[in-house]
Structures are given as structure tokens and as C-alpha cells.
Ligand SMILES: NC(=O)c1ccc[n+]([C@@H]2O[C@H](COP(=O)([O-])OP(=O)(O)OC[C@H]3O[C@@H](n4cnc5c(N)ncnc54)[C@H](O)[C@@H]3O)[C@@H](O)[C@H]2O)c1
């Protein structure tokens with residue numbers, strides 16, 4: 198199959214290497230021309246994923262229209278904040294892209310202003326394509342290195358198309374599962390980023406292994422309760438895009454969301470941590486989105502509430518512990 202990957206951050210680059218490994222023809226197209234030139238000459242993404250060689254037959258593109266011309270699938274490899282703009286560019290370049298059937302969004306987050314989910318944005322702007330999302334425990338460096346993991350590809354509608362895409366993305370080192378629960382998969386990807394900030398608070402405050410295990414267990418319970426109320430299937434949150442990615446991100450040494458929480462607990466300020474950084478901390482933005490969504494459906498989500506307070510209302514990390522521990526006692530389920 199022929200894949201066009203638009204956006205060459207860490208994850209778009211790792212996916213290019215993975216899709217090539219799976220036997221596909223791949224074109225990687227960053228947003229900026231200078232970046233395309235650097236990728237083409239250095240055969241490495243020194244800005245976002247240093248240390249992983251881009252195989253020589255991965256093509257580097259820049260203009261979207263020619264890249265889409267031959268593509269069967271387009272991978273939208275940008276953060277949630279850039280997805281609408283990227284979809285608009287794809288829409289304007291669709292003429293002549295006759296083979297193109299599916300647009301797969303990689304971002305784990307909602308559009309801040311509208312609370313639209315990634316697949317909804319794709320459906321709004323590219324109604325002629327099947328909207329899909331790919332989510333699960335997949336740190337870019339490990340996937341690029343060919344270390345084994347599993348991921349879930351979710352789309353509604355045409356079952357044969359989903360099956361074909363599942364096989365095209367899979368390789369010996371990446372096992373792809375399929376799902377029709379778009380909402381659930383997207384919610385899991387966003388929620389786990391928020392809870393990873395809490396896991397970072399736990400680590401930064403050196404609360405210990407018991408605390409971390411208790412935190413993860415209650416975060417999963419909250420993810421299932423809130424995610425189901427927001428329209429996801431409960432079983433999806435026990436899967437790769439929910440529980441799987443929660444465990445990976447809350448424990449991942451290099452997770453941007455977990456290390457953000459850890460740095461907050463050690464006293465660094467939010468402005469200092471967010472300003473001038475090249476890479477995204479999706480969980481910070483998702484905390485606002487999912488807090489708004491939780492309020493709309495009236496679900497009690499105390500862990501989310503505490504992380505939101507630290508992120509947006511100057512809540513102190515140590516208060517999170519006393520607030521959560523001091524809640525009224527209740528039955529576990
Ligand atoms: N890095 C990972 O390990 C990983 C794994 C799975 C999912 N994700 C998710 O994938 C998304 C992207 O993550 P990343 O790690 O690649 O981010 P990154 O911070 O490494 O890079 C983001 C890239 O997106 C590009 N970009 C931003 N706006 C764009 C736009 N409008 N059009 C085209 N490109 C645009 C930037 O130029 C940059 O190259 C995030 O939502 C993240 O949560 C990341």
C-alpha cells in the first residue's frame with residue numbers, strides 16, 4: 198500500500214519507519230520546506246526523533262497535492278491543535294488523489310475551542326474519506342527501533358477497508374487490533390494523557406510504589422466511568438488505547454505528559470514548562486477539554502478535577518494528595 202504521512206514530528210517519523218518496515222511505500226511530508234530538505238539530506242529527523250535512520254526508499258515530500266496523488270492512505274501526524282488546519286490543506290489538495298480512501302489521525306486530544314474529536318474534524322472536512330484513528334502504547338522511539346507493541350485502529354463503517362488498513366499497518370513488531378468504537382479510542386487517548394500528568398505528580402512528590410499503583414487503579418476506574426458517560430464502550434477503556442496507553446504513559450521515562458507532571462511537583466512553573474518547547478504536552482490541553490466534557494454530562498471525576506486545578510487554578514501538587522485521600526469513604530465498585 199502507499200502511505201502519505203503529513204507531519205514529521207516524533208510520531209509521524211516513527212510511523213514512516215514502521216510502515217516501511219511493514220512493506221509499504223511511504224512518503225513523509227513535514228510542514229516546512231527547510232525540514233523536508235534536512236530530512237532528505239540527513240536521512241534522520243534530528244529535530245524530533247534523533248538517532249533513527251530513515252531508510253533510503255522512504256520518500257520525503259513537502260507539497261501535499263503530489264504526495265496525495267499516489268496515496269491509498271493519508272496519515273495526519275500532527276498534534277490536535279494542528280489537525281483542522283492540516284485537514285483543510287488535504288481538502289484543498291484532494292483533486293487527483295483518486296486512490297485515497299482513508300485518513301488516519303494520530304493525535305490524542307480534542308480541539309480546544311469546539312471540543313471536536315479528531316475523527317469528527319476529519320469527517321467534517323474530508324467527508325469523502327473514511328476517518329480513522331490509531332492509538333495505543335506506542336512511544337515513538339521504541340516503535341522506530343522495532344521494539345514490539347500493539348495498537349488499535351478504529352473506524353466506523355466499511356469493515357473490509359478497516360481490515361485492509363489493519364493488515365497494511367501491522368508488522369512483526371507492531372500488532373494492530375481493529376475497533377469500531379471511535380469515540381472510546383479517542384477518549385482513552387486523551388484521558389490517559391491527563392492521568393499521566395497526575396502520575397508525574399506522584400513521581401515528583403516521591404509518593405512511592407503503593408501510591409502509584411493505587412493512583413493508576415483509581416485513574417482507570419475514573420477513565421471507564423467518565424469515558425462510558427461520554428459515549429465510549431466500557432470495554433474499549435480496558436484495551437490498548439485505554440488501560441494499555443495509561444500504563445505506558447504513566448510509567449514511561451520519557452513521556453512528555455508524565456515528565457510535565459513530575460516537573461510541576463518539583464516546583465517548576467507551567468509557563469516555564471510550556472513556553473518555547475518544540476513538542477506537545479497534549480494532556481495539559483486535554484485536561485481543560487475533558488473537564489468541560491465531564492461537567493456537561495455531570496460525571497464525578499475527582500482525579501481529573503485535581504489535575505485540572507493544578508493546571509489551571511494554581512492548585513498545589515501536595516494538595517492533590519490530601520484532597521484525594523480525604524474524600525468520603527465508599528465502596529470500591
Ligand atoms: N511521540 C509519541 O511517542 C506519540 C505516540 C503516539 C501518539 N502521539 C500523538 O501524536 C501527535 C503528534 O505527536 P508527535 O510526538 O509527533 O509531536 P511532536 O511534538 O514531536 O511534533 C509535532 C509535529 O506536528 C507538526 N505540526 C504541527 N501542526 C501542524 C500542522 N498544522 N500541519 C502539519 N504539521 C503540523 C509539527 O511541525 C511537528 O513536526 C500528538 O497528538 C501525540 O499525542 C505521539
Ligand SMILES: O=P(O)(O)OC[C@H](O)CO
Nearest residue numbers: 333334335336452453454
Ligand atoms: O510522550 P507522551 O506523554 O505524549 O506520550 C506518547 C504516546 O502517546 C505514548 O503512547
